[in-house]
Amino acid sequence: MNITLQVWRQESADRPGRFVTYQVTDIEPDMSFLEMLDVLNERLIAQGEEPIAFDHDCREGICGSCGVMIDGLPHGPQLGTATCQLHMRKFRDGDTIVVEPWRAAAFPVIKDLVVDRSAFDKIIEAGGYISVDTGSAPDANLIPVPKEVADTAFDAAACIGCGACVAACPNGAANLFTAAKVAHLNLLPQGQAERWRRTEAMVETMEQYFGSCTNHGECEKACPKGISIDFIAMMNRDYAKAKVKNRRLLSQSN
């Protein structure tokens, strides 16, 4: 295959960027998108040009490091697939492909296709955990969790923190990311003690860094793990409840 790439090159955060066009010839359809970039980089090095910087690591779609806009879509055209698992067979010979970094004010560009996603960690720091010091846990089977609950919590917990949801959102909102963690922990019995405090703290921290959700639904479509926007509804419900909950009565179920 032969393709034309238009790649965003930017030296550093404080320097202006630009698109640079590269002809990439003799590409195998069985290569992954990132392997295609590896090949291009090898050729650039041979020509004495600095290779394109991009984040990547596990190349199995689980670490969440990689992710670029491919023809305006986060992670490219294949649904439910991170950039590292997208293969060139999904493109046609002769295609022109535009490659950009995540577009979001909360994710400033560091270099070329690499962005700073540390705002995600701030949201987790605000309450994306269950406070249980090492050593203080009871026997695991003391807390039965209905299978449906465990499965749904898992569906939310599958988030890889790549940032595609933010990049896809016209508002640059991080509601799907935040909701995925809120739902994972708020659904489980272990997460009940901190449920209301967690929801308020995480939502309000999110609002400090990211835009606001207006229910476009682009995030769900872009998510490589197919995380449902139902979780955003759950988070919004819990956030509203959190504002009126009398926490001294937390141990009562209603």
Add this chain to the structure above:
Amino acid sequence: MTYTISSRQLDSKIPGGPLEDKWENHKFSIRLVNPNNKRKFKIIVVGTGLAGASAAATLGELGYNVEVFTFHDSPRRAHSIAAQGGINAAKNYHNDGDSVFRLFYDTIKGGDYRSREANVYRLADVSLNIIDQCTAQGVPFAREYGGYLDNRSFGGAQVSRTFYARGQTGQQLLLGAYQALLRQVAAGTVKLHRRTEMLDLVVKDGRAVGIVTRDLISGEIRSHSAHAVVLATGGYANVFFLSTNAMASNVTAAWRAHRRGAAFANPCFTQIHPTCIPQSDEFQSKLTLMSESLRNDGRIWVPKRADDNRPPDQIPEEDRDYYLERMYPAFGNLVPRDVASRAAKRMVDAGKGVGPLKNGVYLDFSHAIERLGIDVIADRYGNLFEMYERITDENPYKVPMRIYPAPHYTMGGLWVDYNLMTTIPGLYALGEANFSDHGANRLGASALMQGLADGYFILPYTIGDYLADFLGDPVVPTDDPAFREVEDEVRGRISGYLNTGGTRSVDWFHRELGKILWDHCGMSRNEEGLKKALAEIPALYEEFKRDVRVLGTNESLNQSLEKAGRVDDFFELAQLMCLDALHREESAGGHFREEYQTEEGEALRRDDLFAYVAAWEWTGNPQAPALIKEPLEFEYVTPSTRSYK
């Protein structure tokens, strides 16, 4: 390359008393640091995988003053995240006869009797606490309809003791540890350094006193001082270039510590995982693992006849060889990894390989689908099947998967004593970075167990015993000459790479190095091949030093520069691996020397000569390391020839 025998002795500090009481006795006899004094001690933790994140979080909870370093953009990216299948624990929730002793026994046996009894028993013992801790953190382990935890079986065991979270157990456990870590970051007990890579260790008066790092964005070289340094920097399987490790996984932190005096143990014990997707072309950047859990329901086979080119659905049952079931009827498809890998290699070497490059064997789910229905199989392995299809464009519900072994995990690593301290006082190594618990072969679902055991439940106790001596002592200031000298060396190395001005990329050298190692120090090894590798690697290394091309500057994000340092260290490690493999004239676990095999082609251990840990000391001359032998004694398990028949 030759070696000398070191005059030094290693003290593994194994406590006395009966096996089951050693850890309890030890915890009581070692010194503690009073809760109010803990904040006076500064501890550096390098790496945020399962071991590093769990250690940093737990040390923070205890009140220590912790600084944690990751070269990723977030601690959550560490490669523990990619572990699929599960985590072992001797809970015996399924009433099938499991016990701490059985898990201990299986692990010692699975490791082919090349690990320490006391360490392994402790690992099996704390496995119970790990599951409790992770469940309380909200790790969404698989559950049965009654709401209780489910288990699956893994290779090398005849009980069902593996806890799992679909095919993403590592992810969920790591996120649990990451969340616990960020909770401490928010509480101010842990300071987190992102995109910061440790490039060297600083030793003063024989003790580890800090590290030198490079900020991967600004290029700033900086010193960090502490009372103790903990390395949780993972394994070195990427020395093979093609492996299932993440692209950035490397040996630099451990190797730099080795060069500063930490002995490196059993480097030749590397694990080749039997179920990976075969290589498809020359450009491949890494290999993808398919969880071992697939062997619960998948059946492995090849055509009986070599060069049988029929598609799998046209090969009738009588022309198929379900070779693992035939050779090992008791364990069948669930034999340990090293056994399964070598069997696959024998099939492919005999011309029975399948797929376009004839470099794989089939892993077939058609019988399981018939027996259990497609929904059950999808529930168990759905995400793995999807991943396989994304990569190969083949649907495993309809066509058998093709798999082949690939480098995956390294049992060798920094030598540590029972307290997880290396031979440098004040320097600890956890998780895959140390050599401690898996002997010559690791059982599936035991890496997650060990990383979390070390980080949550072992190091946080044992480190106090070392720190207790230094109460009231300030850390060594970072303007001390000890730090300045190391910083200068680091700067010198970096400018060396940038100024070489050669013609070939770092990746080119890495790939060539990987080919040599895979051919001669991979799934099977022999004297001739190892000697050849020991001649070829130094030649390639010289070429690397002369001809590598690293463009750009130090003062910005420069991924080629990062790789150059890592590959440089892989070159030195690769030579030690081959030397270790050459000196170990026996076959044990993942180390298969062709000269030492039974008539049936199984590994032949030589306990009379090699029942020891080979700990290698840096002598200053990479061509002449010194060997220290730590004898292994077996009081509770009698080493026997492993049989999975």
